[in-house]
Amino acid sequence: MVELKQEPQKLTAFLCGELDHHHVKEIRETVDFAVREQLPPLVILDFSRVTFMDSSGIGLIMGRSRLMEEYGGVLEIHNPSAHIRKVLRISGTDRLAVIRNQQANKGGAMNHAYPQ
Amino acid sequence: MHTLNELKCTFPARSENESFARTMVCAFAAQLNPTVEDLADLRTAVSEAVTNCIVHGYRDREGIISVTVRLLPNSVIYVRIADKGCGIEDIAKAMEPLYSGAPNEERAGLGFTVMQSFTDRLTVRSQVGKGTAVTMRKKMCHAADEAAD
Numbered sequence: 001m002v003e004l005k006q007e008p009q010k011l012t013a014f015l016c017g018e019l020d021h022h023h024v025k026e027i028r029e030t031v032d033f034a035v036r037e038q039l040p041p042l043v044i045l046d047f048s049r050v051t052f053m054d055s056s057g058i059g060l061i062m063g064r065s066r067l068m069e070e071y072g073g074v075l076e077i078h079n080p081s082a083h084i085r086k087v088l089r090i091s092g093t094d095r096l097a098v099i100r101n102q103q104a105n106k107g108g109a110m111n112h113a114y115p116q
Numbered sequence: 117m118h119t120l121n122e123l124k125c126t127f128p129a130r131s132e133n134e135s136f137a138r139t140m141v142c143a144f145a146a147q148l149n150p151t152v153e154d155l156a157d158l159r160t161a162v163s164e165a166v167t168n169c170i171v172h173g174y175r176d177r178e179g180i181i182s183v184t185v186r187l188l189p190n191s192v193i194y195v196r197i198a199d200k201g202c203g204i205e206d207i208a209k210a211m212e213p214l215y216s217g218a219p220n221e222e223r224a225g226l227g228f229t230v231m232q233s234f235t236d237r238l239t240v241r242s243q244v245g246k247g248t249a250v251t252m253r254k255k256m257c258h259a260a261d262e263a264a265d
Contacts, residue, residue, distance in 0.1 A: 021134060021167045054163040054227075058224040060222075082153075083160075090229065091230070
């Protein structure tokens with residue numbers, strides 16, 4: 001599941017739940033539609049609400065990174081949990097996109113219940 | 117192998133069962149009182165193996181995934197995930213990082229890399245036309261040991 005926040009020059013995709021093979025298809029289609037429509041210079045994949053990720057999630061990131069390259073956009077990954085950061089590291093994805101951890105509570109009503 | 121406890125389960129190779137498979141193996145492993153990190157590693161490794169059965173083993177057709185989990189001495193967990201799908205022609209090639217047997221599907225080709233990184237021992241047995249069995253062993257650290265710091 002994904003929620004999009006569209007701002008001038010920036011699209012944030014708040015990814016939610018489990019990023020596995022079963023779930024990434026829908027996320028990919030939703031994000032790609034928005035990206036192709038606006039071609040935002042900056043796309044942020046926010047992982048605050050992601051509870052699990054395997055290499056299907058890596059495939060999702062790699063594919064989005066390739067899409068952004070087509071038009072010179074930049075991809076960032078925000079707020080991955082400690083374990084997801086581990087998956088990003090062993091897959092070398094930390095070389096594909098800047099990873100940032102924001103201290104601010106993004107998303108308004110959501111509580112950050114996930115261990116960091 | 118000296119088995120202290122065992123779980124065997126089969127289920128259809130459908131993507132909606134990926135989450136269940138992860139949870140099932142981790143629920144069984146919970147009796148070892150493992151650390152959150154080791155459980156997360158195990159969850160991810162299991163997910164890769166189950167996904168391979170669905171995406172590659174039984175590409176475009178139905179099939180059954182068999183999962184065996186054994187608790188071995190010294191807090192070692194053994195997981196075997198098997199299918200009777202198409203099998204792997206060249207196992208060494210399949211295990212190369214970033215190699216994908218499904219190049220049109222936007223797959224990272226990192227399933228085996230993740231399994232190797234998150235477990236202590238990985239074996240892959242396969243026969244073309246017959247199927248594939250992946251076994252993983254991981255020593256799970258006790259949460260209590262970590263809390264003792």
